Amino acid sequence: MSEKPSPKLSTLITEGIFSKNPIFVLALSLCPAVAVTSEAISSLGMGVSVVYVMTMSSLLTSMVRKLVPHKVRVPVYISIIAFNVTFVQLVMMAFLPDLFQSLGVYLALVVVFAIILARLEVFASKNGVIPSAVDGFGMGLGFLFGLVLIGIIREFLGNGTFFGIHVIPEEHFTPILMAILPPGGFITIGLLIGLFNVIGKRRAAHAAAELPESGA
Amino acid sequence: MSNAETVPIVAHKEPGILHLTLVLAATTTIAGLILGFVAYFTMPIAIQNDLKRKEAARKELLPAAVSFEAIPGRDECFEGRNADGRPVGYVLKTVAHGYGGAIVMIVGVDENKRIVDYRIMQHNETPGLGEIAKKDRFRKQFAGRDRNVLEVTKRGEEGKVQAITGATITTVAVVKAIRSALESLDNPAPETGAKPEREGRHE
Numbered sequence: 001m002s003e004k005p006s007p008k009l010s011t012l013i014t015e016g017i018f019s020k021n022p023i024f025v026l027a028l029s030l031c032p033a034v035a036v037t038s039e040a041i042s043s044l045g046m047g048v049s050v051v052y053v054m055t056m057s058s059l060l061t062s063m064v065r066k067l068v069p070h071k072v073r074v075p076v077y078i079s080i081i082a083f084n085v086t087f088v089q090l091v092m093m094a095f096l097p098d099l100f101q102s103l104g105v106y107l108a109l110v111v112v113f114a115i116i117l118a119r120l121e122v123f124a125s126k127n128g129v130i131p132s133a134v135d136g137f138g139m140g141l142g143f144l145f146g147l148v149l150i151g152i153i154r155e156f157l158g159n160g161t162f163f164g165i166h167v168i169p170e171e172h173f174t175p176i177l178m179a180i181l182p183p184g185g186f187i188t189i190g191l192l193i194g195l196f197n198v199i200g201k202r203r204a205a206h207a208a209a210e211l212p213e214s215g216a
Numbered sequence: 217m218s219n220a221e222t223v224p225i226v227a228h229k230e231p232g233i234l235h236l237t238l239v240l241a242a243t244t245t246i247a248g249l250i251l252g253f254v255a256y257f258t259m260p261i262a263i264q265n266d267l268k269r270k271e272a273a274r275k276e277l278l279p280a281a282v283s284f285e286a287i288p289g290r291d292e293c294f295e296g297r298n299a300d301g302r303p304v305g306y307v308l309k310t311v312a313h314g315y316g317g318a319i320v321m322i323v324g325v326d327e328n329k330r331i332v333d334y335r336i337m338q339h340n341e342t343p344g345l346g347e348i349a350k351k352d353r354f355r356k357q358f359a360g361r362d363r364n365v366l367e368v369t370k371r372g373e374e375g376k377v378q379a380i381t382g383a384t385i386t387t388v389a390v391v392k393a394i395r396s397a398l399e400s401l402d403n404p405a406p407e408t409g410a411k412p413e414r415e416g417r418h419e
Contacts, residue, residue, distance in 0.1 A: 036343065069231040069239060076243050082248035087254060094258035097265055102347070103315075104340050177382055180345055 001069035009134045014137030019203075022187065024196035028115040033147060035183035036106050040163045043151025045099040047144030049092070049107060051137060053084045054116055058124040058136030060084075065125045077120045082111045115139060151186050154179045227419045270322070273335045277324025280304040290400070294323070294356050301325060304400060312393030315385040316340030319349075323397045334394060346386045356378060363398040 020026060023033050036046045060080050070074045090098045090109055100107070110116070119139050124132035155161055158180030160173040178184045231239075235290040242405035274294060281296025281304050292309035305326040319339040324332035334352050347408055348354055357377050368391050370384060381386040 038342075039347070067239070069236055071231070072236045072240055075240055079243045079247055083251065086251050090251070090254050090258045090262075094261040094265065095267065097262065101338060181342075181382055182331075 006189060009131065012131065013133045013138035013141065016135070016142040017145055018142075019200065020139070021142040021146055021196065022115040022139055023143060023150075025200070026115065026118075027193065029079050029113045030189065032106050032109060032113065032184055033150060033189060036103060036152050037147055037150040037185060037188075038158065039102070040148060040151040040182040042099070042102045042148040042154045044144075044163075045096070046103055046106065046110075047090075047140075047147040049085075049088045050110060050113070050116075050143050050146050050147075052087075052088060052138030053081065053110055054119065054136035054143070055139035056084045056136075057081045057116060058119060058131060059133040060128045061124040062127060062132035062135055073121075073125065074117075075161070077117060077125075078111065081113075081120075085110045094112075105174070110180045115143065146192075149192065150185070151193075153188050154184055158184065230311040270337070273322055273337070274307045274324075277307050277322065277333050277335065278305050278326075293400075294373070297319070305332065308397040308400065310393040310397040310400075312389035313376070314339060314341050314346065316342065319346075319389055319393065320368070320389070321393060323394050325398065325401065328362075328364045329398060329401055330360050331394065331398070333359060334390075334392075341383065341386050345383045348380045348383060349386050349390055358394065363395055363402075366395045366398075 016022070018025075022028050023030065031044065037043045057077075057080050060083075061077055063074070064080075085108065088110075089100070092103075092107070119136060123135045127135070133189075152162065156167070158178075159174045159175055160166060160168040160170065176184070179188070238299045270292075274296075275281075278296040280282075280298055282299050283297045284307065285297060286293040287293040287295055287306075289309075294307045295303050296307060298304045298307045305324065308323050308325060310321055310323055314322065319341065320337045321334050322337060323334040326332050333355055339346060339349075341347070341349070365375065367376045368384075368388050370377050370379045372378055377387065377391055
């Protein structure tokens with residue numbers, strides 16, 4: 001096919017979720033990971049938006065990659081991302097106004113998520129349409145997974161709820177308020193990064209020669 | 217399968233300034249046109265939903281009222297009337313200045329100028345924390361109060377509004393906004409739009 005072995009599509013997805021998880025491994029876009037994850041439901045809304053934006057942005061970038069001069073590629077990529085984000089905003093405003101409310105300014109900030117621009121620059125601008133879309137989708141899924149995991153933990157500790165449903169009767173539960181405050185976000189993410197490192201090392205020890213490192 | 221090929225992005229020859237300008241202009245124009253087209257369809261839906269949400273909130277805040285008459289000179293303030301056309305209370309829009317900017321709320325007030333309940337329509341408070349001001353448990357504290365018994369406490373003092381731990385500014389802002397809404401009712405000459413009060417303290 002081509003000189004460089006083109007990455008297997010399924011690997012692109014699992015990499016995005018585990019070995020190259022944007023939040024826990026690459027540690028990119030941590031600001032929104034702290035800001036919107038005090039509730040699982042807003043984490044989910046944000047995560048799904050990011051999956052869409054990343055998939056579509058990678059796809060569009062890959063489509064125009066041969067037309068865009070190197071010098072102006074970043075403004076073009078940002079325009080593509082902003083286009084997709086605005087689309088999500090318009091649709092969400094019309095059909096999910098409550099979610100739109102609770103995400104507030106952070107939805108607009110998706111435009112400048114480091115992880116999205118990074119994937120366009122590293123992957124979508126050098127690969128075909130299908131692998132690029134899959135890469136964006138996988139990375140987005142990794143982000144979604146990370147956000148929801150953090151959101152579930154913080155919401156449970158801070159409110160005793162799971163997606164807004166009380167899992168512990170309110171009278172027997174003293175919330176750890178700090179969990180839904182920013183420090184709780186940092187601590188939760190820190191502990192999860194540690195956990196991912198431990199798991200990553202274990203897996204690497206098990207299958208040392210399994211995954212050839214590609215790109216990034 | 218030329219799609220899967222790895223293509224270097226570096227162009228063969230340096231494109232001129234005109235070329236670069238055209239590429240950027242084309243990108244933004246296409247994006248703008250498509251988004252304009254999408255907005256043409258989604259915006260009316262968003263506005264409709266917003267109106268419906270406000271109407272539903274009014275009904276919830278003043279269940280006794282069957283119709284709502286706009287109070288002249290005030291932005292989104294209504295007098296609720298029952299089936300006989302007798303006033304049974306008011307639904308007032310008020311804006312608080314919280315931790316993250318404006319908190320837009322509507323307050324239901326009965327005919328004795330006591331608070332029934334309120335709804336937060338829009339806010340930018342800390343997610344998960346400022347949100348507590350929307351919850352039943354916090355809102356219940358306001359029911360039946362009039363403008364003279366609206367004070368905030370952080371220590372659980374009897375008869376005062378218990379502040380949300382970690383969101384004192386939000387609590388104070390909400391209380392202030394409700395109080396100014398109640399005061400505006402006693403004001404014989406209504407101004408246009410309740411003047412938002414600034415809350416400068418950051419704790």
